[in-house]
Amino acid sequence: MRFTIKNAQDFWCGVFFTAMGVLAIWLARDYPMGSALEMGPGYFPTWLGGIMIAFGLVIGALSLKVARADDEPAPAGPWAYRPWLAICGALVVFALLMDAGFGFVPSLFALIVGCALAHKDVRWGETLVLAVVLTAAAVAIFSYGLELPYRLFWWSH
Amino acid sequence: METLLQNLLLGFSVALTLENLFYCFAGVFLGTLIGVLPGIGSLATMAMLLPLTLVLPPVSALIMLAGIYYGSDYGGSTTAILVNLPGEGSSVVTVLDGHPMAQQGRAGPALAIAAIGSFFAGCVATLLVALVGPPLANIAINFNSPEYFSLMVMALVCASVVGSGSLLKSLAMVVLGLLIGIVGTDVTSGASRFTFGSVALSDGVGIAVAAMGLFGITEIVKNLAGTEMTQTILRGKITGLMPRWSDFKVSFGPIVRGTAIGAVFGPLPGLGGTISSFTSYMVEKKIAKDPSRFGKGAIEGVAGPESANNACAQTTFVPMLTLGIPASASMAIMLGAMMMHGITPGPQVMTSRPELFWGLIASMWIGNAMLLVLNLPLIGLWVRLLKVPYRILFPIIVTFMGIGIYSLNTMGADVMLAALFGAMGYVLYRLGCPFPPLILAMILGPLMEENLRRSLLLTDGDPSVFFTRPISLGFMIATGVLLLLFALPVFRRKRKAVMAGE
Structure with a gap:
């Protein structure tokens, strides 16, 4: 199966957020999770990391399917x-x-x-x-x- | 009614002390000065000047910071009218008719009507804040953790839905902001989280540091990346400052309508000045007898949006002051400043620190009057300032930012962190991600975690609590409706049209 990236900006955006989510969960790996009743210091960051990965994957997946809309503003020019x-x-x-x-x-x-x-x-x-x-x-x-x-x-x- | 008068009287007695008058003036003046510089929006201005206010007593500091906020907003309009260089946000609209007016030699009346409209809007909006604030705080004082949590979810989703850019990216930025908000020492367990063993991070990431990086440094990098800015600075003298009587007559309606639009949009998270200005502009264009005049120097096209923008700038204080929930990135910075002064934001501020609440409100009225008096004679100075080339300007700005951040805690680590935020900001900008949701989430993050923890503790860890308590359920339903609205193609098209400015 071959991937074609239809929207490079969103593809890298997805990669970025997925990586940030993974990083958050990895950093929080030693924080006690606790439970919903008694949230430990690891509870909130781990959940947020998970949500972040989900967002990253959806944004990345969509970038393979949907090209950028013409009217969506994009930063022009090369990387400064x-x-x-x-x-x-x-x-x-x-x-x-x-x-x-x-x-x-x-x-x-x-x-x-x-x-x-x-x-x-x-x-x-x-x-x-x-x-x-x-x-x-x-x-x-x-x-x-x-x-x-x-x-x-x-x-x- | 009587208490309102008493309260306003208290406010003016605070705001009219010589000291606070001076800080209000200093804020308005410095805010306008920096706001006039091309490519620096009001957020960057606030972030840059925030360190200056930290040495003051809390009331004076907030008065000055508020002055910086609406001063820089007005400075941005000045640049838009004189240079045809819309900075960010609301001045994009002002430029449409403001600059053509300037080209016709009517820069004076354009700036004057902007100031007069803003002043009128400021007066009305300030009164509204004074009227709406106390009852709202009275309701909010009964809120419990579940209500607060749901309210924050609604505020963040609302800011993402109405903001520019893709919804998914905005929501991802919210989550990223919440994660950055976690950095530091956990209040409940005392555990250090995401600090990488650094002492500098144990108190968390300062909002000033993050805002300076994201809105200050990133903005400068963006400006330098572009082709040399083609500035069409006005040549020749600006004559005839005062608008003609006929100008006043046609501007009256737009000013009143603009004020109403801005006042309604202000408290809603994420809506802010830009959308108020656009809406006002479109309304004026629609009801004008001759819409073709718009874009060619119609004074209504300046009067309406400028009033809307300023009314919005004032009423946006309502949720920040009464609920402790910022409706915009600027208010997040205000809230951050409050916390740095040891004030816990929330509905109790009004009763525990009435002099702060009412003093701030009264000062906004005085500050608006100052803008009116200050700016008209100073137009010559602003024009000269705009002639300084950006090549000279940006090292000056970076230097003051560097010193400002360093002076916060006398720590190099803060400066490095701001540089990191600046570097990350440019990456996020290239990826098409909007910053305001991140800043809002960053400041709300610790509060959200705390309220989530307390809510779940109340109900033995049952998350349905957010949907069984009526007020909380209301917020959750509103959040759902917002997301559904976004899914509707009609709304999406409208939103895009507004963003594209047509």
Whole structure:
């Protein structure tokens, strides 16, 4: 038997939800189930995981049968890898630098330069000016204005 | 009647303190400021500015957050009229006639009538909230766990049925939201669930973090993915702010009808501003003597939908304040903020914290008046703000989001979690899944589990309890009817037509 996927978006959607349901049940495997009378911590998540798998399978199964309706809106264009990775990545780097105690100023600088990479047309001069000005503004607002107690550099406290 | 006056008086005595007036103003101003920026809807604005409000006392914080909410909504309309760039939701309708008006040099009157209509709608709706709130809370105070559970099921299904996109996907998003709501320490057993051993997750996933990721980060990624936004920013001066007398005359009817439509739709879960605006627009077009004027700068096409949207924005507070059930993602964020301040939402808020309930209501009226006064002189500023290229704008937004999330708990883990939600949000967007059901479910998740547990405890584990108690049965029947309605092809076609905007 050969499968033909009539609606790729829904197919992957079904896969995604099924996987999430499996993940939920697997994570909840050690939580005591209890009974309907006395629900344990595992009761609700396990049931929800099951329902999630059911939804995922139905969505996935329908995608093999039914093509997408013409009027259904769909995101156009290719997957936006660049902004997707750059923005989320820059935030993670910012979090790591702050937690590691590098200080507010270097962390902000990294965040701003990092997320500027998300734009397909990076202008380095402009980005550097923006990073300097924005870091200064953020320090003025948050460190001096709102008095958030973050150390500015790794050598200050 | 007398108690209503007394209550409103109490509300105004709270809202009119210098401090709260300032926070109301700050909320409205900041909300409009961020809301004006293209590509940032009111949800992202609320999520971004939420951390700022957390340092305030609860009443001031909620007043400010409410100000941010309707301020950003109004900011979105401003962008729609001036730039022909509908952000999200309701401003899609405003753009239809608002931008043609701006092109004819009538941006001033368009913005003014939007503000005036919104103000009128805000006044009426605020009064309605004050009238409807207490009796509703009185009924709800007798609700028991089964009623609450059924009510939440109904709210979530309703939000999925009327929202955009496929019903199956919306319902799956509800379940995903409920699962995310489970993350953290189980209140009954004390067990850590889905925390992956992380301390940061032991208190659960913050609504601010999730909303910032899903609505803030995802939105920016989406904007950057598209082709360079072609902005047709208005050139030339905006002259003649005030509408003509004839403008007022034709706008009066649409404003009143729009207010009625919005006020009815507001409390219904998932309906929200977009559908109110569309409905109002279609009504006006239908009853107009010359429907062909619509789309070419008819002032009714701005006045009606804007009033509807604002009336809806006010009455949507009703279920949140009286039942503790949010009717929209924005209200879920409000509810989350309430919980962060240690207030348990529900019908008891009105009696245990009257100053909060009535102060918030009075502040909405004041905030609407502020919008009216604030925005007309500031149009020049908004126009200049809109000329900043997105290349410069988005790093600024991301920076403030990053600092905002980090400052919540001074924890990098929160920022990483928001980034994860942002990354997941883009995946879900590509898969065609709507976000509001997830946010609603996330905040209702722990409450639903608790009420399910208590219900089943009441009846020795017999789930038929939800169908034997009359009020609970009523909610369940309503849920069934909603799902059946969706199965009817006529309704489905109508809903699609509304979504497509025709």
